[in-house]
Amino acid sequence: MNSLAHSLDSSGALIDLNHVQKSYDGKTLIIKDLNLSIAQGEFLTLLGASGSGKTTTLMMLAGFETPTRGEIRMMGKPIQNVPAHRRGMGMVFQNYALFPHMTVAENLAYPLKMRGLNRIEVQSKVKRAIEMVQLHDMQQRRPTELSGGQQQRVALARAMVFEPQVILMDEPLGALDKNLREHMQYEIKQLHRRLGVTVVYVTHDQGEALTMSDRVAVFHQGDIAQIGDPVSLYEHPENAYVATFIGENNVLRGSLVARHGHEVEIALDAGFEARGMGVTMPIGASKKVELLIRPENIRLSPINQNSYQATLADRVYLGDHLRIHLKLDNDDTLIVKTANDEAIKGLNNGQRIGFSWRPEDARVFAQG
Numbered sequence: 001m002n003s004l005a006h007s008l009d010s011s012g013a014l015i016d017l018n019h020v021q022k023s024y025d026g027k028t029l030i031i032k033d034l035n036l037s038i039a040q041g042e043f044l045t046l047l048g049a050s051g052s053g054k055t056t057t058l059m060m061l062a063g064f065e066t067p068t069r070g071e072i073r074m075m076g077k078p079i080q081n082v083p084a085h086r087r088g089m090g091m092v093f094q095n096y097a098l099f100p101h102m103t104v105a106e107n108l109a110y111p112l113k114m115r116g117l118n119r120i121e122v123q124s125k126v127k128r129a130i131e132m133v134q135l136h137d138m139q140q141r142r143p144t145e146l147s148g149g150q151q152q153r154v155a156l157a158r159a160m161v162f163e164p165q166v167i168l169m170d171e172p173l174g175a176l177d178k179n180l181r182e183h184m185q186y187e188i189k190q191l192h193r194r195l196g197v198t199v200v201y202v203t204h205d206q207g208e209a210l211t212m213s214d215r216v217a218v219f220h221q222g223d224i225a226q227i228g229d230p231v232s233l234y235e236h237p238e239n240a241y242v243a244t245f246i247g248e249n250n251v252l253r254g255s256l257v258a259r260h261g262h263e264v265e266i267a268l269d270a271g272f273e274a275r276g277m278g279v280t281m282p283i284g285a286s287k288k289v290e291l292l293i294r295p296e297n298i299r300l301s302p303i304n305q306n307s308y309q310a311t312l313a314d315r316v317y318l319g320d321h322l323r324i325h326l327k328l329d330n331d332d333t334l335i336v337k338t339a340n341d342e343a344i345k346g347l348n349n350g351q352r353i354g355f356s357w358r359p360e361d362a363r364v365f366a367q368g
């Protein structure tokens with residue numbers, strides 16, 4: 001389906017957003033200063049909490065909303081004045097938006113008829129789209145006669161039937177239960193691989209974003225907090241927001257004591273000194289810092305001179321791992337994730353336990 005000869009602009013991007021701002025009321029900026037290049041064929045996910053501006057961004061790409069300031073280019077040309085149906089973008093929403101009075105085949109034919117294709121072309125493209133999402137037996141059914149997952153597959157096929165260059169998806173799996181959602185994630189990913197189409201995908205589910213995407217843009221209050229591939233977002237978060245939004249992190253507050261290159265020494269409010277990496281911390285930044293350490297990176301041990309100390313507060317069995325709650329001396333809780341109960345065997349809640357982490361696993365940021 002990616003057979004159109006696409007040319008790229010000098011930056012190599014298919015779509016560029018340059019200093020895009022959006023305000024609905026002329027006062028509040030919902031999108032503050034968005035700069036984003038979308039490469040041809042990539043699977044880019046906009047990930048963020050509700051209200052962070054993901055849908056607004058997608059609507060501006062689709063042509064249903066106009067930027068208040070800034071510019072959107074496609075293949076180097078501004079598209080502000082190109083209407084939605086001429087942008088070559090297919091859209092899939094959470095609530096499918098299928099036509100209830102039309103059969104599956106008619107739903108798929110609709111965007112093609114709208115674009116003035118003849119009967120033969122419509123028939124062959126509908127056939128291909130139906131094959132693509134494997135709904136052969138369902139062609140003559142109406143949406144109400146399909147399951148949620150089947151309806152979503154029709155919506156997907158309908159967005160792709162006119163062979164768009166770009167597919168925009170806004171929380172397309174939000175209404176499905178967990179198993180079906182995971183299955184559809186896999187199907188969408190397979191389709192993307194097979195067709196090489198550019199996908200801009202919106203979700204608030206970080207697991208979904210990490211499993212499906214080539215790159216993820218983490219949205220926070222109308223800005224991109226960080227953009228990168230899943231591994232770098234998880235392993236090298238550039239700020240505390242991303243570190244806590246992607247995956248899980250314990251956040252411990254304290255103040256900066258000393259620097260040794262990228263490694264910093266922190267006096268934690270919990271009453272002990274610890275080390276971590278302060279890579280993104282500017283010299284002379286605030287001395288108030290937070291140290292972030294992932295539950296799986298904390299090691300439990302008998303108390304020794306290299307370990308810190310806390311009180312064992314609770315243990316929760318979760319099948320493939322244990323979550324252990326430690327109470328620090330300032331009453332903060334530290335969550336530890338471990339595959340076995342070796343370290344706490346024979347210990348009762350309320351007893352003291354040692355723990356430690358490798359400085360390279362802890363990240364230190366200025367307090368925001």
Ligand SMILES: Nc1ncnc2c1ncn2[C@@H]1O[C@H](COP(=O)(O)OP(=O)(O)O)[C@@H](O)[C@H]1O
Pocket residue numbers: 024025030048049050051052053054055056057
């Ligand atoms: N049509 C609209 N008119 C006014 N405010 C809107 C409109 N659409 C969205 N907003 C506001 O813009 C902010 C971002 O919304 P949205 O882009 O839908 O975020 P997300 O998709 O990340 O949840 C929210 O505060 C929302 O209330």
Ligand SMILES: [Mg+2]
Pocket residue numbers: 054055056
């Ligand atoms: Mg939204």
